[in-house]
Amino acid sequence: MRRVFLLLQKTRSLDKSCHIFCFEQIYNADMDYSSYTDMFGKRKCDCGKTHDFTVKCLLSHGAFGKMHEFLAEFVPSMSRVVLVYDDEALMQAIYGNIKREFRAACVKVEDDKRLLDLVSVPEDSKLVLAVGSHKAINGAKYKAYTCDLPVIIASKPDFGALTSLCTISENGAVSTYEVAKPIGYIFDLDCELTDRDKAELFGTVAARLNTSFEYYASSVLAAHEYCPYIAGALSDIAAQTVLKLAGSDAAPSDLLLEAALKVGLLCSTENFDRSGEEQCGLTYAALNDGAYTQGELQFVFASVLSSLFKAHIRSRKDFVPPPDNNYRTEHIAQLFGISEFKAISTMIPQISGREAAVTEYKIREYSPDFIEKLDKNINLYRPAFKIFKRLYADDGFSLEDLLNSDIPISISLAPDIINGSGMLTTLKKLGELDQYLI
Numbered sequence: 014m015r016r017v018f019l020l021l022q023k024t025r026s027l028d029k030s031c032h033i034f035c036f037e038q039i040y041n042a043d044m045d046y047s048s049y050t051d052m053f054g055k056r057k058c059d060c061g062k063t064h065d066f067t068v069k070c071l072l073s074h075g076a077f078g079k080m081h082e083f084l085a086e087f088v089p090s091m092s093r094v095v096l097v098y099d100d101e102a103l104m105q106a107i108y109g110n111i112k113r114e115f116r117a118a119c120v121k122v123e124d125d126k127r128l129l130d131l132v133s134v135p136e137d138s139k140l141v142l143a144v145g146s147h148k149a150i151n152g153a154k155y156k157a158y159t160c161d162l163p164v165i166i167a168s169k170p171d172f173g174a175l176t177s178l179c180t181i182s183e184n185g186a187v188s189t190y191e192v193a194k195p196i197g198y199i200f201d202l203d204c205e206l207t208d209r210d211k212a213e214l215f216g217t218v219a220a221r222l223n224t225s226f227e228y229y230a231s232s233v234l235a236a237h238e239y240c241p242y243i244a245g246a247l248s249d250i251a252a253q254t255v256l257k258l259a260g261s262d263a264a265p266s267d268l269l270l271e272a273a274l275k276v277g278l279l280c281s282t283e284n285f286d287r288s289g290e291e292q293c294g295l296t297y298a299a300l301n302d303g304a305y306t307q308g309e310l311q312f313v314f315a316s317v318l319s320s321l322f323k324a325h326i327r328s329r330k331d332f333v334p335p336p337d338n339n340y341r342t343e344h345i346a347q348l349f350g351i352s353e354f355k356a357i358s359t360m361i362p363q364i365s366g367r368e369a370a371v372t373e374y375k376i377r378e379y380s381p382d383f384i385e386k387l388d389k390n391i392n393l394y395r396p397a398f399k400i401f402k403r404l405y406a407d408d409g410f411s412l413e414d415l416l417n418s419d420i421p422i423s424i425s426l427a428p429d430i431i432n433g434s435g436m437l438t439t440l441k442k443l444g445e446l447d448q449y450l451i
């Protein structure tokens with residue numbers, strides 16, 4: 014039996030020389046975890062803040078068969094547990110496992126706020142359990158928050174879901190809500206990871222290079238709180254994963270799971286605004302039929318945005334924003350099937366005058382830092398793209414549709430569709446993304 018268990022080491026503080034070692038990886042083939050203890054806690058960081066890593070997380074073979082034990086870590090037996098699901102087979106398996114020790118109510122979920130608001134949760138419920146994919150996770154997080162209940166996740170690896178953000182559709186457009194953070198995550202390693210699952214995991218990890226950049230950009234451009242240790246850890250874990258896999262024919266699931274869990278936990282500790290690749294990935298998904306996962310989309314957009322940001326930062330002197338017109342409003346209204354009035358209300362306004370001048374000054378003032386970080390990322394995204402494609406059985410042929418489709422329009426519209434505060438959103442506010450409205 015092999016188990017993957019990650020613990021946060023509680024004795025070592027985050028410091029500049031070893032910030033990525035804030036996690037102690039325990040990866041032991043022989044250990045038998047018969048009880049689940051808090052693996053993560055609150056940590057005082059050298060940035061002055063205390064980061065909260067509190068989540069119980071179990072990844073093991075046969076984990077779903079021990080679902081009732083895992084639930085017992087959170088609520089007493091015979092408690093009412095609400096299963097919010099979009100995967101019928103997984104729901105049935107989990108329901109069968111817990112029905113003797115918990116009173117389960119099952120709710121099939123839709124990715125629509127109106128429908129979610131109509132879903133009733135029994136009053137005596139003590140916990141919400143998300144079962145399935147993004148749709149179930151977002152629905153469960155939203156429902157748990159509105160009912161003031163804790164939420165845990167039983168899903169394929171989707172550790173980006175450990176944040177306090179959820180994205181659901183509303184009136185034809187997508188909206189991001191701040192909700193409660195999940196307090197537990199369980200995944201059964203007996204569920205075989207497909208090639209695409211691996212690509213999604215790798216994509217999620219490698220995209221964090223750009224997340225780290227956007228996190229920094231939002232601290233410079235929007236004065237958001239910033240922890241250099243978390244930003245550094247995100248970049249380092251992503252870079253190390255790329256370098257470990259470059260030139261190798263194999264992509265071990267263990268390595269990808271470990272890296273994905275680490276970056277998922279790091280992102281869960283801070284209320285990061287959505288970064289550019291997330292804004293674009295969610296916008297692309299809203300415009301298309303869900304052929305690609307968020308891990309795939311975020312990787313592709315992270316790579317594209319790194320080069321795009323560099324080009325925009327380097328061409329400050331030459332750029333003259335095109336005249337404002339209704340083209341953007343018309344596009345959003347048409348693409349999302351909403352009125353132009355509604356479209357205008359979703360859009361973030363273009364900045365002008367002193368605000369634009371100050372923003373312009375900051376971009377120029379910090380451009381050496383920005384360019385240095387972007388160059389590092391661009392150099393890693395080159396080998397990363399090759400690794401990413403090789404994870405597919407068809408060597409990435411199935412990505413052709415994505416690469417030849419709505420990438421420019423998604424980049425252009427993303428800041429209006431999903432809130433953010435980093436470089437992508439700043440470029441939109443300066444009118445520089447209108448040129449991709451093609």
Ligand SMILES: [Zn+2]
Binds near residue numbers: 059
């Ligand atoms: Zn910190």
